[in-house]
Structure formats: C-alpha cells, structure tokens
Amino acid sequence: MFRFGIIGAGWYGCHIASSFKALGFDVKVFDRKESVLALASGNNQFRLHQGFHYARSYRTRVQSRDGYMRFIERYPTLSDPITHNLYAVPNQDSLIDFLTYRLIMTSSGIEFSEVKAEQHGLTNCSGVLLTDERVMRTDKARELFNLRLKDNLQLATTIENVDERDGKVFLNGEAFDYVIDATWGSLLPIDHPVFYEPTLLLYYRSKIGSYALTMVDGNLCSIYPTEAADIFTLSSVTHTPLGKYNTMAAARHYLSQVDASVIDSKRKLMEEQVKRYMPEFCEKFEYIAPQLSVKTKIIGATDDRSCYVSKQGRKFVVMSGKIDTIFYASESILSMIEAENEIQVSRI
Ligand SMILES: Cc1cc2nc3c(=O)[nH]c(=O)nc-3n(C[C@H](O)[C@H](O)[C@H](O)COP(=O)(O)OP(=O)(O)OC[C@H]3O[C@@H](n4cnc5c(N)ncnc54)[C@H](O)[C@@H]3O)c2cc1C
Missing domain, CATH: 3.50.50.60 (FAD/NAD(P)-binding domain)
Structure with missing residues (x-):
C-alpha cells in the first residue's frame, strides 16, 4: 500500500x-x-x-x-462521435501527397473511407478521408x-x-x-529537450452540424467541434503558435500580455488559410472568442x-x-x- x-x-x-x-x-x-x-x-x-x-x-x-x-x-x-470528420490532403501545400498519406494510414490499421472533396464544398484538395475520430x-x-x-x-x-x-x-x-x-x-525537469509554446485557437459558432475538417500534412489548419453542438475551434499549425519559451512560467507570462491586436491579426491569417480549402468558411462560421493555452513540445522535426x-x-x-x-x-x-x-x- x-x-x-x-x-x-x-x-x-x-x-x-x-x-x-x-x-x-x-x-x-x-x-x-x-x-x-x-x-x-x-x-x-x-x-x-x-x-x-x-x-x-x-x-x-x-x-x-x-x-x-x-x-x-x-x-x-x-x-x-462526429458524423462528418474529414481529413483532407491539399494538392499543393501538404508535406506528403495523398496516396502516401493514405498508405501510411492504411498501414497503421486505422479505419476510414474515401469521399469526394467537391461533395463537401472543399477546394484545392487531392484527396479526403472520412474517419471515426471523436470529440472529448x-x-x-x-x-x-x-x-x-x-x-x-x-x-x-x-x-x-x-x-x-x-x-x-x-x-x-x-x-x-x-x-x-x-x-x-x-x-x-523533463527528461527530453522541450520548449513551451503559447497557443491561440479561435472559437466560432456554426449551424454546420456534426462536422470536423483537418488539413494534413504540415503547416495547415483544422476546424474541430467542441462539446457544445454549435461551437467549433479553428486551429492552424502556422498561426496557432505564439512563440517559443524555455519555461512554462515564461510562456504563461507572455500569454498574460497578449492583446486584441495580436488576436485580430492572427484571426485574419487563420481565416485566409482555411478559406483556401473551404471558401465559404466566413459565411458558415461566426467568430466568438479566442482560446489561449500553452503546449509543452518535444524539440524535433x-x-x-x-x-x-x-x-x-x-x-x-x-x-x-x-x-x-x-x-x-x-x-x-x-x-x-x-x-x-x-x-x-x-x-x-
Ligand atoms: C492548443 C492546444 C490544442 C491541443 N489539442 C489537443 C487535442 O485536440 N487532443 C489531445 O488529445 N490533446 C490536445 N492537446 C494536448 C493536451 O491539451 C495535453 O496533452 C493535456 O492537456 C496535458 O494534460 P496534463 O494533465 O499533462 O497537463 P495540464 O492540463 O496542463 O495540467 C497540469 C496541471 O498542473 C498544475 N500545476 C502546475 N504546476 C503546479 C504546481 N507547482 N503546484 C500545483 N499544481 C501545479 C496546473 O495548474 C495544471 O492544472 C492540445 C494542447 C493545446 C495547448
């Protein structure tokens, strides 16, 4: 005991x-x-x-x-569960092509089916998977x-x-x-080299239903639902990170000073990014508020x-x-x- x-x-x-x-x-x-x-x-x-x-x-x-x-x-x-949980590979901006992505996921033993990008109003995509991933x-x-x-x-x-x-x-x-x-x-101290990343996600309201869209692989963006049926987050590998710090305390201190101008400029960039793949994003999603947090990340590519x-x-x-x-x-x-x-x- x-x-x-x-x-x-x-x-x-x-x-x-x-x-x-x-x-x-x-x-x-x-x-x-x-x-x-x-x-x-x-x-x-x-x-x-x-x-x-x-x-x-x-x-x-x-x-x-x-x-x-x-x-x-x-x-x-x-x-x-999420009814339409899509993972889409862009035709120009992904680090790997769709067939390689699909092969990797098949070899990982996770289940999915393929759907057409156009059926979901998506553009600039070379392939889309429909998955079973859930929301917590x-x-x-x-x-x-x-x-x-x-x-x-x-x-x-x-x-x-x-x-x-x-x-x-x-x-x-x-x-x-x-x-x-x-x-x-x-x-x-953690037994691995790490850094602390202040992060910004954006909350939106939408009537789109049970839906998620994740663009892969690399410096891309995603829309994910929350526990509330009409509230979603928008995240971006490029624009969500707000810096790199050596301690959690320094990252949290930075967050305490983030002002509306930082959030507004990041929001503009994130919406521009997602509209490349979902041109109707701003008609379908209405901005509500930021979510600020800190991620501890292992250093490496x-x-x-x-x-x-x-x-x-x-x-x-x-x-x-x-x-x-x-x-x-x-x-x-x-x-x-x-x-x-x-x-x-x-x-x-
Ligand atoms: C923007 C973002 C998006 C993410 N998205 C996902 C996702 O979609 N899915 C997913 O699985 N994961 C996601 N993660 C990662 C996920 O949030 C973390 O894996 C998880 O929350 C880590 O949990 P934890 O309990 O280790 O840490 P935390 O939730 O940070 O808990 C640590 C706790 O320790 C307490 N604490 C610290 N120091 C002290 C002290 N000295 N004395 C007492 N208490 C102390 C803090 O108050 C805190 O409550 C995301 C993270 C971020 C930042």
Whole structure:
C-alpha cells in the first residue's frame, strides 16, 4: 500500500489518480488552480486522436490508435462521435501527397473511407478521408473526476517544494512514498529537450452540424467541434503558435500580455488559410472568442506528440503526449513500481 502525491489535476494527474485509487493505492492530488482540468486539459482542440494527424510519427500514431480504443472502453461517456470528420490532403501545400498519406494510414490499421472533396464544398484538395475520430467531453470529464476524486483533491495549492529523503518524498513538507509530477513540465525537469509554446485557437459558432475538417500534412489548419453542438475551434499549425519559451512560467507570462491586436491579426491569417480549402468558411462560421493555452513540445522535426515517463529516485515525471496517451503514462509508472518492489499489482 503506497501513498502517492500527484502534482497537477489535468487529464494526466486525474486519470493516474483515479486509476491508482481503483487499484487500492492512497492518492492525493494537488493543483494550484481551483478546479480540475483548468489549463491545457480544459483549453485545447478536444480531439480524441486516432492517429490521422501524425503521418510523420509512427510512435505517435500507434499510441493514438491504442489510446483511442482504451479511452472509449474506459471512459465511454467522455467522448461523442462526429458524423462528418474529414481529413483532407491539399494538392499543393501538404508535406506528403495523398496516396502516401493514405498508405501510411492504411498501414497503421486505422479505419476510414474515401469521399469526394467537391461533395463537401472543399477546394484545392487531392484527396479526403472520412474517419471515426471523436470529440472529448471536458464538461463530463470534470464531473467524473470531481466525483471519483472528491476525497483526494487538494486544489488551490501550489507545490513549491519537492524534497526526497529517507525513502520518502515530501511535497510542501507532507510525506509520500512516491510522487508523480503531472504538471506538463511546470515543476521538475523533463527528461527530453522541450520548449513551451503559447497557443491561440479561435472559437466560432456554426449551424454546420456534426462536422470536423483537418488539413494534413504540415503547416495547415483544422476546424474541430467542441462539446457544445454549435461551437467549433479553428486551429492552424502556422498561426496557432505564439512563440517559443524555455519555461512554462515564461510562456504563461507572455500569454498574460497578449492583446486584441495580436488576436485580430492572427484571426485574419487563420481565416485566409482555411478559406483556401473551404471558401465559404466566413459565411458558415461566426467568430466568438479566442482560446489561449500553452503546449509543452518535444524539440524535433518528426512531430512527435507521444508520451514519455521518466523516474528520478521516487519521483516520476510525465511528459504528456496528447490526452489519449494517459493510459501509457499510468501503465509505465505502475510497471516501474512493480519492478522496483518486485510485486505484481492486479489490474482491474
Ligand atoms: C492548443 C492546444 C490544442 C491541443 N489539442 C489537443 C487535442 O485536440 N487532443 C489531445 O488529445 N490533446 C490536445 N492537446 C494536448 C493536451 O491539451 C495535453 O496533452 C493535456 O492537456 C496535458 O494534460 P496534463 O494533465 O499533462 O497537463 P495540464 O492540463 O496542463 O495540467 C497540469 C496541471 O498542473 C498544475 N500545476 C502546475 N504546476 C503546479 C504546481 N507547482 N503546484 C500545483 N499544481 C501545479 C496546473 O495548474 C495544471 O492544472 C492540445 C494542447 C493545446 C495547448
């Protein structure tokens, strides 16, 4: 019976805590914010990835495909289907051609069918796939974790001090057998070279129905639904990033200073970009508001968004991939604990 101190009540901290609690471990989750899923976990594109976004990273595709299946099994009420979820390859602006893209997705073992671009009002595309990817329900996830972890959450508490000694780890002076840093690189150093990217997505209202459009592969854009039937996000690989910082604190400081002129100029660029493929975008989508967030990214050109876990003494540091890789994180930590203690924890 180990006692775990988990720092961060995002998707990672909440999932790991509720999994470990279900296995019989004593868990306590700290977050500096006053609610769960307050930062990146509540401010992202809410895509339950299947792998279609990552033609250039095999590890990311495989983790997404497996994570997608597990997510639906484990959290059946926390995602919704999307009737028309399209992945389109532009004929000039993609890093790979449509046939190569389709071959990569076929070899990844994920299912799709092909549809005609014109039928969906798309232009400048050489091929379009219709996929089963879903959208996550953040509102329901908050409800679920608040319920499952109601006796285990300590919110509005910043962990300032992590001190390992005498076979224990102390968080602000409180003793734990193991500590898990699920802060996405805000606290303990991550075992990979990373940078921190402030991001801007744009929220729009539309009556288009259950619809998503993702242009692949490379510096392109996407429209994705949210948990509200008429609200969508617009994201752009080119225009969503607002800079590169060496620490989470520096990236968050930058975000606190972003003003309306930055948002307006980015909005213009993002709308111009999407109109190249969906000329009627501005007739179909009405702008509402910006969404500002921070992404921690591994440095490299392969678009690696997979999850890594490192162990430093009795402390685990999670480098989150996407939300579908929560299972990889919890399993990795459990395996390392089993190996260290020569025990076998029976899984549920
Ligand atoms: C613009 C954008 C779009 C994205 N789109 C998608 C997508 O469509 N699909 C997808 O799967 N993923 C997406 N992601 C990635 C996804 O958001 C992350 O993988 C996920 O939210 C990471 O969760 P986390 O729990 O590791 O981190 P977070 O959600 O950031 O949680 C970390 C928590 O740690 C807390 N914390 C930090 N320091 C301390 C401290 N010292 N003491 C106490 N608490 C502390 C913070 O308050 C925070 O609540 C996107 C990310 C961004 C930014």
